[in-house]
Amino acid sequence: MTAPGRRSSTFTRLLRHGFTDPSAAERLLAGEELTGVRSDPVLLEALGATADPDLALGGLVRLLEAQPDPAARRGLLDTLIAAKPLRDRLLGVLGASAALGDHLARHPHDWQALVTYEPQDLHPGVTEFERGLAEADDPVALRVAYRRCLLSIAARDVCGTTDVAETAAELADLATATLRAALALARAAAPDDAALCRLAVVAMGKCGGHELNYVSDVDVIFVGEAVEGADEDKALRAATRLASHLMRICSETTVEGSIWPVDANLRPEGRNGPLVRTLSSHVAYYQRWAKTWEFQALLKARPVAGDPELGEAYLAALQPLVWQAAERENFVADVQKMRRRVVENIPASEVDRELKLGPGGLRDVEFAVQLLQLVHGRTDAALRSGTTLKALQALADGGYVGRADAVQLDEAYRFLRTMEHRIQLYRLRRTHLVPEDETDQRRLGRSLGLRTDPVAGLNREWKRHASVVRRLHEKLFYRPLLDAVAQLAPGEARLSAVAARERLVALGYADPASALRHLEALASGVSRKAAIQRTLLPVLLGWFADSADPDAGLLNFRKVSDALGKTPWYLRLLRDEGAAAENLARVLSAGRLAPDLLMRAPEAVALLGDGDGRAGSGLEPRGRAPLEQEILATVRRAAGAEQAVTGVRGVRRRELFRTAAGDIVSSYGTETQPAEADQGALVDRVGAAVSDLTAATLAGTLRAVVREGWGDDLPTRFAIIGMGRFGGHELGYGSDADVIFVHEPREGVEEREASQAANRVVAEMRRLLQLPSADPPLLIDADLRPEGKSGPLVRTLKSYAAYYRRWSLVWEAQALLRAEPVAGDEELGRRFVELIDPLRYPADGLGDDAVREIRRLKARMESERMPRGADPKLHTKLGPGGLSDVEWTVQLLQMRHGSTLPGLRTTRTRAALAAAREAGLIEAEHAGTLDEAWVLATRVRNAVMLVRGRAGDTFPSEPRELAAVGRYLGYGPGHVGELLDAYRRTARRARAVVDELFYGA
Template sequence: MTAAPGRRSSTFTRLLRHGFTDPSAAERLLDGPELSPVRSDPILLEALGAVADPDLALRGLVGLLEAQADHTARRGLLDTLIAAKPLRDRLLGVLGASAALAEHLARHPRDWEALLTYEPQDLHPGVEEFERGLAEADDPVSLRVAYRRCLLSIAARDVCGTTDVAETAAELADLATATLRAALRIAGAAAPQDAALCRLAVIAMGKCGGHELNYVSDVDVIFVGEAVEGADEGKALRAATKLASHMMRICSETTVEGSIWPVDANLRPEGRNGPLVRTLSSHLAYYQRWAKTWEFQALLKARPVAGDLDLGTEYVAAVEPLVWKAAERENFVVDVQKMRRRVVENIPAAEVERELKLGPGGLRDVEFAVQLLQLVHGRSDASLRSGTTLDALQALAAGGYVGRADAVQLDDAYRFLRSMEHRIQLYRLRRTHLVPEDEDDQRRLGRSLGLRTDPVVELNREWKRHAAVVRRLHEKIFYRPLLDAVAQLATGEARLSLEAARERLVALGYADPAAALRHLEALASGVSRKAAIQRTLLPVLLAWFADSADPDAGLLNFRKVSDALGKTPWYLRLLRDEGAAAENLARVLSAGRLAPDLLLRAPEAVALLGDGDGDGGGLQPRGRAPLEQEILATVGRAENAEQAVTAARGVRRRELFRTAAGDIVSSYGTETRPAEPDQGALVDRVGAAVSDLTAATLAGTLRAVVREGWGDTLPTRFAVIGMGRFGGHELGYGSDADVLFVHEPREGTDEREASEAANRVVAEMRRLLQVPSADPPLLIDADLRPEGKSGPLVRTLKSYEAYYRRWSLVWESQALLRAEPVAGDEELGRRFIELVDPLRYPAQGLGEDAVREIRRLKARMESERLPRGADPKLHTKLGPGGLSDVEWTVQLLQMRHGWAEPGLRTTRTREALGAACAAGLIPAEDAETLDEAWVLATRVRNAVMLVRGRAGDTFPSESRELTAVGRYLGYGPGRVGELLDGYRRTARRARAVVEQLFYGA
C-alpha cells in the first residue's frame, strides 16, 4: 500500500530528523509487509534513530524478518522487539553497527534469541560461559556458527554501552580462549591416537594473551609439547605438531560460514622457520642463547589458554625470569625503539595518516612505551608485571613511573582509539586498522562512539586530539618522573628512588647516569622561577638528547649554556615560548663537538635558534654582502689591527655557529620540520655559507692591516684570489682557504716599495689570522701559487702573466679552474681572471699529451698521498669514488670542452657537472652517479668536523662518533653497518664511471 502524499512527507521529515541518510529508501522499507504490524509505532523509529546507522539497522531488521520461518515467528520477533527495550537496544544496536552480524542473523534467523537474556551474570561472561556456548560444536562449520552467536552477544553489550572497551576486549580474548579449546577438542577427537601420545599446551601471546583482543585479529600462540610418560619424545612431538596444525586450520580456514580468525604461531622461537611445537627445555635453551629483545617483549603477554594448562603454567613460570632480565641486555632500549621505528617505516605512505594502530600517535605507541617501562622497572617491581596495557599503565602510575594526570590522559586516548578500532572492524568483521575515508563510514563510526551533533567533524577532531596526546607519550612517561625525583630528593618525597632514576637514565642511553643526575639537580632543584621553567623544559629536552648519539654530551652542554646565560632574562623565555628554539638547541648540543664549542664561546648565539626570518635572523646563512658589511664596520671601530681581527673572528664564530646549527637541524629534522631530503642542496648551502664567511673575514682582515700600516690607501692595488674549494664556493667546516695573492703598483709608486707593501700585507694577514685562539682555525694556504712553496707569496699581475706564458704546467692550469676573486681590489681581480681564462679553458681543448699528464698526476697522487693505514674504500678525498675522482673527472671535461661550452666555465663542481650533462658530454645516469658520490663524500667530511671538532677525511673509529656521523647522514641507531656499506656502494659506482670517463677504460 502506498502512503498518502501528506503522510509520506511527514514520515520523510521524521526519518531525516532521526538520522536516516536515505529517507526515501527507509520509507519504502517501513511501508513493506515485514514491518506492517508496527509501522505506526513510534517506539521503533525512536530506537532506530538511536543507533550508529539507522539505514543499515532498518535494512538488517527487514532482512532478519524476511528470514523468519513463518508469519508466527516474524510476529513473535516484532512483538518482543517492541515490548522488551533491552532486546530492542541490543538487536538494533548490532544491526546498526555491523553489516556482517546482520548477514549472520539473516542466515541463522533464530540466533537473535541469544540477545534475550539480560541477567546480571550475563553482563560479563568468562571463559566457562563461552565454553558452554561452544560445547555442541563438533566440526569447523558448527564452531563458526556458535562463535558468531557468542560474538553477537559481545557486540550487543559493546554497542549498548553495557561493557566498556576494556571489558569488551577481555570478553573477546575469553571467547578466543574458549574457541581455541573447542578447536583443540575437535582436532583431538579426529586423531585420538595422537592426543594419547602427548601433552600439548597452547600459550596465548599478543592481544589475546593480554586480555585485550580486537573483534578481528590474528590470535598469536606458541605451542609447548611433551611426551606422556612412557612415550617416545620424537613421536610425541610429531603427534603434538599434527594436533596443533589441525587446531590452527579449524580456526583459520574459510568455510561456508566464513572464517573465525587466523591463528599465528610466528612468535615462536625461530619464527616460521622453527618447529611448530617444542619441548619446554627446547624453548628455554633458545631463549637463553638466541632470543632477540623483541621476543622477550612479546613474552610479557604470554598466558596458558588451552590444552595442558599445567604444562602451560610451567612454561610461563620458566620464561618469566628471562623476561625480567631483558632490560639488562646491551642496546635494549635501542632495540625496542628500532623495532617501533621499523613498524612505522613499513606502513605504506598512502596509509600512514589513517593508520589507527601502527602510525605515529597510534595504539602501538602506547603499547610499546608501556612495555618498555614495564621491562625496565618490572625487574624490581612485581606490580608492573601485567600483560594488559591499561592495567600496566595504571600500575606504572601508582608506582610513580608515570605521572597520574599523564596516565589518565593516556588511558583516555588509548580507550578512544581502541573503541574506534573496534567499531571499524565490527562493521564488516574484517581485520583493519585504517580509519575509513568515506564520509558515510565516518558518520556511522562517529555516531557509534556517541558523537551526534556533527559526527564526521567531531570524530576527526577527537581522533586527532587523542593522537596528539599519544605523540607526546615519550616525553611524558619517560622523563617527567626523573625530574620529579631530582627536584624532590632533598625532601625525600621523590616518587622515583635515586636508583630507579639512574636505571631509567641508563635504559634511555645515558652512559653516566650519576653525572646526568647531578646536572638535573643543578638545573631543576629549588623554588626559583628559573628552576620552575627548567623543570618545564627538561622533560622535553631529555627526550631529544636521548634521541641522539651522545645524550650525556647534550645534557652537559645544556648545563654549561644555562650556567653561562642563567641570569639573562630572555634565555629561558626564548626556549619556553618558541618551540623551535628548544628543539633546535637540543639537536645542536647533542650532535657533536663543533657547534656546542662555538656556542659555549658565544652563548648569546642561542638567540639564532628561534623562529627568526630573513637576513640576520634564524638559521638561514647570511649572504656575502651583509656579512662583509658587518665585518668591515666592526673592523672600522677597532683601535688596532689585532682588535679588529679579533672582532672579525667573533662575527665568524657566530655565523659559523649559525651555519652549523642550520645544517644539523636540516639534517636531523625536528618535530615541526622534517629533515631536508635534498642532500645536494644542504651541501651547496654549507659550502656557499662557509666560503662567503671566509671571504668576508679575509676582506675585514685586509682592511685592518691596510688601515694600520698605510691609512686609507695601500701603495699598490691588492687582490686575494680564492682557489680550490674556496674559489669553488665549496668550503667545508674544516677546510683551509687556498688563495693566490696578486698586486699591481699604483701609478707613480716605486715597484720595490709596492712589492714590499704587498708582502707586508700578506705576512701580517697570515700572522693575525694564525694568532692562537679557541675558534676553529682559518688557515691561508698559498701553495697553489707559481713555483709552489719555492715561489714568492705575492706577485704582480705582469709577473703572473710572464710565468704562465713561459713556465706554466698543466696541473697549474687545472688548479686555475677554481680561481675566483674573493677580497681586495675588484678590478684587479677581474683582470687576473681574464689573464688565466685562456689557460684553464684552452682553445680547441687539451692535446693528448696534456691529457696523459693529468692522468699520470692523478694516478701518482692516488698511490703516494693516501695516508698509511687508511682504508682506501672509506677515504672520502683520495679513495676510489671520492672527491678527487669526481673533481678531476669534471675538471678534465672543463679543460677539454670549456672553450666551446660556456656552461662549463664555472668554479663550482656540481654546476660544471650539470653543464657537461646538458651538453651531452656525459650520460645523465653517469652524471647522477658522480654527483651523488661527491655530495655524499662532502657530507661525510662535514659530519666528521661537526662531530669531532676537527677535520678528517675518513669515518671515525670511535663508535659514538661514528653513530653521530650516521645520524647526521640519516642513518638511525644500529644502522652504522648500512652507513658504511652505503658509502662503499656509492663510491664503487662512481669509480666505475671515473674509470671510463677519466682514464678511458
C-alpha cells in the same frame, strides 16, 4: 493517508527519535511484520536509543521476516515489548552492527541467546564460551557458534553492561575458546598426528594481552614436542600439520564467512622460520638472534590452547629473557625506531584517519607503556602484566608514571579503543580507519553517547584524546625523571633514585649520576625558569636520547641555559616556537663544533627559531653580498685593525654556527621536517656557505689592514685568488683557505714600493687571523703559488705572466683549474683569470707526456701522503675512490677538453663532472658513481669536524664519535657497521671508474 506536502505525526516522531530516513521507516513500520506494535511508544523509544535507528529498524524487520511462522514472530515481538533487557540488547546490536543483523537474519533463532540476563551472564569467561562452542562439530558450525557468542558480547558492550576493557577481555576469552575448539577439530581429523606430538598454542599481541578487538588477527606462536618414544622430526611434522589445520579452520572463508586470521608471523624468523619449533629451539633463538622488538612482543605471551604444561614451560623459559631486554645496547632507540617505522609506512592519505597506528593513536600508548615495563619490570614484578591498562595502572602505583598523566592516558586509551570497537563492529571488518562518510560518523558518534550533533562531537572528542596521547606518549618516559629530582609533589609516588638511573641508562646515558645532577639543577625550584624547563625537558630528553651522545646534549643544554636562563627571550623562544627547542636539542647533542660555537655566542640560539614561519628558516646560510656588507660595516666601526678583526671573527663565529646548525638539522631531520634526502644539495650548501663566509672574512680583514696602514689609498692594486676547495666553493668546516696573492702597482708607484706594501698587507692579514682565539682557526695557505713555499708570497700580475710563460709545471696548471678571485680588486682578479685560462684549458689539450706526469704525481701523492697506520680504504681524501681520485679524474677531463667545451670551465667539481657527462665524455652511470663517492667523502669530512671539533680525513676510532658520524649520515644506533660497509662499497665502485678514466686501465 497523509495529504501531499504534509508530514504525518509518525514522520515527526521518527525525526525526533533520530531516524534519518523517516519515510522509509514509516513504510517498514506499516508492514505486516510489526502489526500490533508499530505505534507502541516503547518500541520507538528503544529504536531511538540505538546508534542507528534506521539500521536497527531494518534489522528487526529482517529478523521478523526470517522467523519460521507467525507464532514465532508473535512470540519474538511479545518478548521484545515486555522485556526491556532483551529489547535494549537486541535493538542495540541491530543499530550498531549490520553484520550481526545479517547473522540474525540467517539464523533467526539466535536472538534467544540475548534473553538470559542473569548476573553470571554479565562476565562470561573461557569456560562459558567453551560451552557455547561445544556442539560445533565442523568449521561451518564453529563459525555460527562463534558469531552467536559474539552477539552476546556485542550486546553487553553497546548497552554499557561491560566497559571497553571487559569487552576486550571477553573477546580474548572467546578467541581462546575458539582456538581450543579449532585444535580439537584438527586433532579429530588427524588422530595419528595427535598421538605423535604435544602442541601448545601461545597467544601473542592483543589476544595474549587480554585486550582483543572485535576483528583482529589472532597472533600465536606454536611450540611442539614429541611424545615419549616418538621420533622428534616426525613429531614436529605432525605438530606442523595440526597447527596448519587449526589456522585454516579459523582463517578460511566459508558460507558463514571467516572467524579471524590466525597469524604466526611473530614466531622466530617470522614467515621464513618453521611454523612449529621445540621449546629448546625457541630458547636458543631468543638467546642468540632475537631483536629487541621480539622481546617486546613476548610481553603479552600467554598459553591458551593445547598442552598446558608445555605452554607454561615456554613461558617460564622465555620470560626471564624479556626482562633482560632493556640491558641491550640501543634498547630505547630500537623501540622508538620501530614505532617511527610503523608511522612512516602509513599511506599519506590515511595518516589523519588512522586510529591505531597514527600519531596520537593507540599504538603510541601501547609502545610507551611497554617501554617502561621493559625498563623497570626487571626489578618490579608488579609491572609484568600483558594488558595495557593494567600495566599503566601498575606504573602509576609504583611512581614510574605521574598519576595525573596516567589518568589522562587511561581515559584517552579507553575512548580510542571504544571508537575502534564500534568501527569494527558495524561490518565486522578489520579496520582502524575513522570513516569519512557522515552517516557512518553519525552512527559512530551516537554509539559513543554523543547524541547532540554527534558528528561534530565525535571529531572534537577524538582529536582531544589523540592530542593528549601525542603530548603524553613521549613525556611519559621522561616526566618522572624530573619529578624525582624536582621534589615538588610530596604526596605522590615518585621514581626512586635506582629507577631513575635505570631509565637514564636505558636511554643511552653513560653517566646517569651526572645526568640526574643536571636535571636537578635545571628543574628544581619554583622560579619561572625552572617551571618552563620542567615543561621543556621531557621532550628535550627524548631528542637527546635519539642522538649518539645524550650526556653531551644534556650537559650542553645546562651550559646554554646557565648562560641565557635569565634572558626572557630565550625561554620564550624554546617554549613558544615549535622548531627552536628540537633544533637546539639536535645541535647540542650532535658533536663538539656547533655547541662550542654556541657557547661562545649563546645569543645565536635565536637562529634556531621559526623565523619567517618555516621551521629552522633562521638557519638558511646567508649569501656573500649581505655577509660582506655586515663585515665591512663592522670594520668601519672599529677603532683599529685588531678590534676590527675581532668583530669580523664574531660574525664568522655566528655564521659558522648558522651553517653547522642548519646542516645538522637538515641531516638529522625533526618531527616536523624529515631529513633532507638530497645529500649532494647538503654538501653544496655547506661548501658554498663556508666559502662565502671565508671570502667575506678575508675581504673584511683586507679592508681593516689597508685602512689602518694606508687609509683607503693602498699604493698597489691587490687581489686574493681562492684556490683548491676554496676556489671551488667546496670548503668544509675544517678546511684551510688556499689562496695566492696578486698585486699591480698603481700609476706612478714604483714596483718596489708596491711590492713592500703588498707583502705588508699579506703579513698583517696572516698575523691578525692567527691571533690567539677560541674560534675555529682560519689558516691562509699560499703553498699553491708559483715555486711553492720557496717562491715569493706576492707577485705582480706581470710576474705571474712571465713565470707561467717560462717555468710553469703541469701540476701548477692543474692547480689553477680551481682558481677564482675571492677578495680585493675585482678588475685585477678578472685580468688574472684571463691570464691563466689558456694555461689551465690548453688549446691543444694535453699531450701524452703531460698525462703521464699527472698520473705519476697522483701515484706519488697516494704513496707519500697517506698517514702511517691509516686504513687507505677509509681515508676520504687520499684513499681509493676518495676525494683526490674523483677530483683528479675530473680535472684531467677539464684540461683535455676545457678549451672546446665551455661547460668544463668551472672551478666546481660536481658542476664539471655534470658538464663532462652532458658532453658525452663520461657515461652517466660512471658520472653518478663518481659524484656519489665525492659527496659521501665530503659528508664524512664535514661530519668528523662537526663531531670532534677538529678536522680529519678518516672515520673516528672512538665508538661514540663514530656513532655520531653515523647518525649525521643517516645511520641510526647500532648501524655504524653498515655506514663503513657503504663507504667502502661506494669508494670501491668509484675507484674502478677512476682506474678506467684516469689511469686508462
